[in-house]
Amino acid sequence: MTKLYCFGESGNAYKAALTLTLAEVDWTPVHVDFFNGGSRTPEFRAINPMGEVPVLLDGDQTITQSGAIQTYVTEKTGKLMPASSEDKREVLRWLLWDNHKLSGQAGMTRFLMNFLPPEKRPQEVIGFMQGRLKATYGVLNDHLEGRNWIVGDQITIADTACCGYLFYEEPFGFDRTEWSNIDAWLDRIAATPGWKHPYDLMQRAFGA
Template sequence: MTDLTLYDCLESGNGHKVRLMLSLLDIDYTLVLKDIHKGETRTPEFLAINPIGRIPTLQFSDGRVLAESNAILCYLAEGSDYLPQDRFARAQVLSWLMWEQYEHEPNIAVARFWMHHQEMTPERVKLLTEKQEKGRKALDLMEMNFTYANWAVGNDPTVADVSLYSYTSVAEEGGIDLAPYPAIRKWLDRMAALPGFIPMEPFEDTK
């Protein structure tokens, strides 16, 4: 039995970040899948583990639980090259992680989810267009960074790259074309070449 149990849903980019980090670091864990579309993260049993009722959730053998994907990434990467020891570089990584959850994920991930799991009413079509436009603006910033740098921070991949990778890699599933972003596409290739890399799972429509 492993010391770590990850509760996850394979189509979740936030969950994929954690599975990718575990794989890159070659950390053993037990995977317990939860179907978010069937309310499996809202059962009394799961809420007793994580009262927020969301995945990914990482549980330790002593019963402790850690939620929020980027917090989990930082915990797992502690002591590795994926989390810089330099004070300023670490702050830069944290800056990317906060930006990812504030500007990137709420637009690119939501556009992807709506297109596969929501009935597209006229109101939602309008909102989807707004999400896609904001998603492109987020990618514009990333394109600028990767035009001049191979990685988000410094000369090597960090948890910032892991966090940004998952939903960026499937942006086209949310109607956001990656063709105008050559630097991002090269960065995606660099990520895919890392030892231990695992890709996102394909999306299955539930509409």
């Protein structure tokens, strides 16, 4: 039984959910009521002391951090990972870059702009982060020039990592029409057999 503790608004959870889905693992989402303290309960902290979503439970394995879950899924299924050690290292490089520069910053900015009460949104922080994110989108857009996928000639977990926050409609300063290579790449990901939008893979915490 493979369970993923997640909620729809979490792009980090989406990276894991999309990876499981495209690798054709049979998995079940377990909704974490994040915005009402669901990740801070003693029960959840016993599963993940870092207090973060996603968490993968697979048999007797408990794995946290989206990139570690993604890597585990590729090792278990042999899918979404290139064969050569150089390409594997290139995938790792983009996973790390995504955590540091893309999803790390986009996820926080989207949270501040959409899931905090309007009067609590720190406008200086939001503006600062949006500036940093523009440079980040530029790096990805440049890399995708002349490429279909981030590493090699097929979809890998580098792609399912970097797209983690980019299918969401809530505004956070990212407009895919401004970045033509990213735009076409997101279309390619969405055209991959089995692809689903985050809100079709995981229950939302807010509205529906």
